[in-house]
Amino acid sequence: MLGNFTYHNPTKLYFGEDSLKNLKDELGNYGQNVLLVYGGGSIKKNGVYDEITAVLRECAKTVTEVSGVMPNPTATKLLEGVKIAREFKPDLILAVGGGSVCDYSKAVSVSVNCDDDPWEKYFMRFEEPDCEIVPVGCILTMAGTGSEMNGGSVITNHDVKLKIGHVFADDVMPKFSILNPRYTMTLPKYQMCAGIYDIMNHICEQYFSGEDDNTSDYISEGLMKGLIHASYIAVKDPQDYEARSNIMWTATWALNTLVAKGKSTDWMVHMLGQAVGAYTDATHGMTLAAVSLPYYRYIMPYGIKKFARFAVNVWGISPDGKSDEQLANEGLDAMESWMKEIGLVMNISELGATEEMIEGIAKATIILTGGYKVLEKDEVKKILKDSL
Amino acid sequence: MLGNFTYHNPTKLYFGEDSLKNLKDELGNYGQNVLLVYGGGSIKKNGVYDEITAVLRECAKTVTEVSGVMPNPTATKLLEGVKIAREFKPDLILAVGGGSVCDYSKAVSVSVNCDDDPWEKYFMRFEEPDCEIVPVGCILTMAGTGSEMNGGSVITNHDVKLKIGHVFADDVMPKFSILNPRYTMTLPKYQMCAGIYDIMNHICEQYFSGEDDNTSDYISEGLMKGLIHASYIAVKDPQDYEARSNIMWTATWALNTLVAKGKSTDWMVHMLGQAVGAYTDATHGMTLAAVSLPYYRYIMPYGIKKFARFAVNVWGISPDGKSDEQLANEGLDAMESWMKEIGLVMNISELGATEEMIEGIAKATIILTGGYKVLEKDEVKKILKDSL
Numbered sequence: 001m002l003g004n005f006t007y008h009n010p011t012k013l014y015f016g017e018d019s020l021k022n023l024k025d026e027l028g029n030y031g032q033n034v035l036l037v038y039g040g041g042s043i044k045k046n047g048v049y050d051e052i053t054a055v056l057r058e059c060a061k062t063v064t065e066v067s068g069v070m071p072n073p074t075a076t077k078l079l080e081g082v083k084i085a086r087e088f089k090p091d092l093i094l095a096v097g098g099g100s101v102c103d104y105s106k107a108v109s110v111s112v113n114c115d116d117d118p119w120e121k122y123f124m125r126f127e128e129p130d131c132e133i134v135p136v137g138c139i140l141t142m143a144g145t146g147s148e149m150n151g152g153s154v155i156t157n158h159d160v161k162l163k164i165g166h167v168f169a170d171d172v173m174p175k176f177s178i179l180n181p182r183y184t185m186t187l188p189k190y191q192m193c194a195g196i197y198d199i200m201n202h203i204c205e206q207y208f209s210g211e212d213d214n215t216s217d218y219i220s221e222g223l224m225k226g227l228i229h230a231s232y233i234a235v236k237d238p239q240d241y242e243a244r245s246n247i248m249w250t251a252t253w254a255l256n257t258l259v260a261k262g263k264s265t266d267w268m269v270h271m272l273g274q275a276v277g278a279y280t281d282a283t284h285g286m287t288l289a290a291v292s293l294p295y296y297r298y299i300m301p302y303g304i305k306k307f308a309r310f311a312v313n314v315w316g317i318s319p320d321g322k323s324d325e326q327l328a329n330e331g332l333d334a335m336e337s338w339m340k341e342i343g344l345v346m347n348i349s350e351l352g353a354t355e356e357m358i359e360g361i362a363k364a365t366i367i368l369t370g371g372y373k374v375l376e377k378d379e380v381k382k383i384l385k386d387s388l
Numbered sequence: 389m390l391g392n393f394t395y396h397n398p399t400k401l402y403f404g405e406d407s408l409k410n411l412k413d414e415l416g417n418y419g420q421n422v423l424l425v426y427g428g429g430s431i432k433k434n435g436v437y438d439e440i441t442a443v444l445r446e447c448a449k450t451v452t453e454v455s456g457v458m459p460n461p462t463a464t465k466l467l468e469g470v471k472i473a474r475e476f477k478p479d480l481i482l483a484v485g486g487g488s489v490c491d492y493s494k495a496v497s498v499s500v501n502c503d504d505d506p507w508e509k510y511f512m513r514f515e516e517p518d519c520e521i522v523p524v525g526c527i528l529t530m531a532g533t534g535s536e537m538n539g540g541s542v543i544t545n546h547d548v549k550l551k552i553g554h555v556f557a558d559d560v561m562p563k564f565s566i567l568n569p570r571y572t573m574t575l576p577k578y579q580m581c582a583g584i585y586d587i588m589n590h591i592c593e594q595y596f597s598g599e600d601d602n603t604s605d606y607i608s609e610g611l612m613k614g615l616i617h618a619s620y621i622a623v624k625d626p627q628d629y630e631a632r633s634n635i636m637w638t639a640t641w642a643l644n645t646l647v648a649k650g651k652s653t654d655w656m657v658h659m660l661g662q663a664v665g666a667y668t669d670a671t672h673g674m675t676l677a678a679v680s681l682p683y684y685r686y687i688m689p690y691g692i693k694k695f696a697r698f699a700v701n702v703w704g705i706s707p708d709g710k711s712d713e714q715l716a717n718e719g720l721d722a723m724e725s726w727m728k729e730i731g732l733v734m735n736i737s738e739l740g741a742t743e744e745m746i747e748g749i750a751k752a753t754i755i756l757t758g759g760y761k762v763l764e765k766d767e768v769k770k771i772l773k774d775s776l
Contacts, residue, residue, distance in 0.1 A: 002569075002633040004404030009397070015649070016392030181390075212630070215614045215637045222610025226603045242600070245390040249603045249649070261403070261637070313613075 001212050002262035009256050011149045012176040015249065017241075019178045020051060026137060026176050027059045031091030034061045035134075037081065037105045038096045039069045046186040048141060052096060064088045066108075069097065072277055072284065073104040075119040075157040078111070085112045085134070095138045095174070098195075099145025099284075102138045103153040106172050109134040123155050123164040129172065138177040143184050143248040144195030144285060146202060146255025148177035156278055161364055163274040179252070181245040189238055193343050194285030196231045196247060200224065201288045202254040205266045208296070208306055209370050214262045221313045223250050223259065228314070228338060235342045266371030269295055272383065275364035282351035289344035290351055293336055294386035298379065300328050303372035307331055348387045358384050389600050390650035397644050399537045400564040403637065405629075407566045408439060414525060414564050415447045419479030422449045423522075425469065425493045427457045427485045434574040436529060440484060452476045454496075457485065460665055460672065461492040463507040463545040466499070473500045473522070483526045483562070486583075487533025487672075490526045491541040494560050497522040511543050511552040517560065526565040531572050531636040532583030532673060534590060534643025536565035544666055549752055551662040567640070569633040577626055581731050582673030584619045584635060588612065589661075589676045590642040593654045595698070596684070596691055597758050602650045609701045611638050611647065616702075616726060623730045654759030657683055660771065663752035670739035677732035678739055681724055682774035686767065688716050691760035695719055736775045746772050 014022040027034070034056060043049040056063050066081045085093070085108050095105035111118035114131035121127050138148045146152070151168035184192070207220040227250045233243035253259070272295060273287035280287070300307050308324040311317040311331025319327055336346075345351060353361065362380045375383075402410040415422070422444060431437040444451050454469045473481070473496050483493035499506035502519035509515050526536045534540070539556035572580070595608040615638045621631035641647070660683060661675035668675070688695050696712040699705040699719025707715055724734075733739060741749065750768045763771075 001630050002403065002637055004406045006400065006402055006410070008400040012394065012396040014394055015390065018392045022394070213617070214630070215611070215618075215634045215641070218610040218614030218617075219607055219641070220610070221613075222606040222608070223603070225609075226606030229601070229606075230603075242389050242602070245650075246603045249390055253603070253607070253646075258641075262633075 002214050002216075005261050007257065007261065008170050009149060009173065010170060011173045013149060013179060013252065014176065015179045017180060017182055019180045020055070020139070022176075023052070023055045023139070023178060024059060027055070027061060027092070030135060032062050033088060033090045033092075034063050035066060035085055035088060035090035035093045035108075036063050036096065037066045037069060037093060037101055037108070039067070039071075039098070039101050041067065042186065043096055043141060046183075048096065048139070048183055052094075052139060064090070069101045069104045071100050072156040072163060072281055073100050073107075075123070075155055075159075078104065078107050078118055078155055081108045082111045082118060090134055093134050093136045095136060096141065098140065098142030099147040102136075102140070102147035102174065103145070103155070105136045105138070106147075106151070106153040106168065107155055109136045110168065110172060119155065119157055122153075122166045123157070126166060128169065133171055135175045138174040139183070140177060140179050140248070141183040142187055142191065142195055143244070143251040144198035146199075146251050148174060148179065149252050149256040152255070154274070158278075161278045161360065163278040165270070165274070179248055181241060181248045184244055184248060185239060189235070189343070191283065192234065192238060194283045194289070195251070196227065196234070196285070196342060197289045197339065197344050198285035199227055199247065199251045199254045201269055201285075201292060203227075203259060204292075205269060206260045206263045207310070208303055208372065209264045209266045210262065212262060216259045216261050216263055220259045223254055224314045226250055231338075231342050264370035267368050268371050268375065271366045271368060272380070275361045276348050276351065276353055278364050279357050279361050280348070280352040286345040286351060287348070289339060290346060290348045291383065291387045293332060293339075293346070294383045296332055298383055298386070299371060299373045300332065304328055306372075348384070353388065355385075355388060390602050393649050395645065395649065396558050397537060397561065398558060399561045401537065401567060401640065402564065403567045405568060405570055407568045408443070408527070410564075411440070411443045411527070411566060412447060415443070415449060415480070418523060420450050421476060421478045421480075422451050423454060423473055423476060423478035423481045423496075424451050425454045425457060425481060425483045425485070425489055425496070427455070427459075427489050429455065430574065431484055431529060434571075436484065436527070436571055440482075440527060452478070457489045457492045459488050460544040460551060460669055461488050461495075463511070463543055463547075466492065466495050466506055466543055469496045470499045470506060478522055481522050481524045483524060484529065486528065486530030487535040490524075490528070490535035490562065491533070491543070493524050493526070494535075494539070494541040494556065495543055497524050498556065498560060507543065507545055510541075510554045511545070514554060516557065521559055523563045524560075526562040527571070528565060528567050528636070529571040530575055530579065530583055531632070531639040532586035534639050536562060536567065537640050537644040540643070542662070546666075549666045549748065551666040553658070553662070567636055569629060569636045572632055572636060573627060573629075577623070577731070579671065580622065580626060582671045582677070583639070584615065584622070584673070584730060585677045585727065585732050586673035587615055587635065587639045587642045589657055589673075589680060591615075591647060592680075593657060594648045594651045596694055596760065597652045597654045598650065600650060604647045604649050604651055608647045611642055612702045614638055619726075619730050652758035655756050656759050656763065659754045659756060660768070663749045664736050664739065664741055666752050667745050667749050668736070668740040674733040674739060675736070677727060678734060678736045679771065679775045681720060681727075681734070682771045684720055686771055686774070687759060687761045688720065692716055694760075736772070741776065743776060
């Protein structure tokens, strides 16, 4: 059942090789001060930084930079950015990078004009912004998180070993996002593959929930089939522009609320993966890959019909003469083969997790209730052990 | 290849049985004067009119009505509405009805503050608005056209026997749309089925174009499968809320520009159907149904691979040991069976078209160039004759 919902995604998306051409006009919509936010400096090596700063100069903007935003942006780094932004008073925050930089920029945007500690307010108390939000624009250099068209922001606090996401309302979504698939092509293959699995898992987290058979399930199946198809091409030839385009566009639609409509949504793979991330600082998509199959194999009996459908509609497995259980297993086996073929990390040991950490990771795993089975702490531990 | 594009759909959608609850808050965003636009009065019989006017009274709005908007709204009717609106100076145009009422309201919205004749300016000269656009809100009572989340407007001029659509930019899209599947449930079955085929054909017009294999094709396949599934349920039991919900939601996504990304898009079935409509005033979706198969069977050789893919991915036909041609034919045969089973009109004679009209209908058919085969006038005539 689709039920009652609101859909509103006002982010304006510019897609394609020529999409940066739109930056100049967009900058015209905002005031003088631009806070330029980026990561570890890869944009300086691949030329993206020069392209963007040339446009900023052409528009005679006053620019202050926050650089060094790490792959799992920390609460400490957030405070640093907020301090700079409170002094600079930006009219626009321009995020140049992947989901981390975009997530981080949103967290800054809701914190500039508020006195509270942002980690406490938004990630521990889950409050909504009650202050003026600074507009965010995004220039995406990695496909995966969907942060370019949603209100999500994930921040990690190493002091308390927690990695927590807050999905803000539509006024926190980027006002515009520039998606140039070429910008993703200098990424290391490991990061590209992690992004591909992040996308796949976003769809799965929404698809594997609810008992219903609605429009969202069909759109999800289409997105998954397209992603799998493009991933084989991109892994073989990361310079295939068409495959990288399709992966980038699928990422946006995998997590901009569309395929969540009518679904209770699960997100337990993310909760498990994020807890692993808080302990290992491993790449987000790989933490998801490493816990996924143990999780799905564990909950499969509770959502057997959907897992059987997944096998047939996504993996093209013939249902002839097979039980739901047999089909469901074959579907997850097909997913496992695909995951191995595209080079994903299949266990958390490889990411640096140890048996001794399991207790702590399980404790850091937030248990959500939207999936086919609400886990007990013991079940979380079992899944994590199976993931070692 | 997805290529370069902009995606921006700012319409806020409220979906579900309780969606009218949001009208009060939305009305608060606009000024005093509301122009209430609706059709032939079915909303007075089914209670929707009373529900809406109660909210307007509660908000103490000043309301003027334009009623009697016909299924294929005419240029004459447009002038009438524009005259009323120019005197009334609405702050919001509230469209209550199906795609016709919504299309009509958009045409009024771009004409209130401009002195030109709207038919000449927008539908003959295809100009863009250069005047203040009055915001439009939509309360949808029929699923099909997608007008609730796009800038499209189709107007018919009986004097010159033309039915022409103009797709306006995103500032003409409804600011909000309220989609309550229950409001579609009092529609006659004939209208429901026409709407279902309108949706299917919107997807086909985008899917059957271009040589590429991109994200849009996969999303389209998902939408088509979901629509076909829901249509069987709805035709058997038009009161099945879940099926009607899925049909309504699919309609929105079939024509809000998403699945057009990266596609050249065809729209020849619409051109043919609209020309038939200009001569017969028949229900839009049925004009599309009646010309579709002759058109697709004619162009099939020029897009054989896509028609073969359609057979496999949408209709579940096994490709084993079959040529593309065989598959493509089986796919269209499967579509034909489905069309007959849900009760669509399969030829234009049944809609009132005659052999004598063919010359005129062919002349009124605008030839577009985005499909697999750019038609000659003789080919248009052949397809129309095959549709008799």
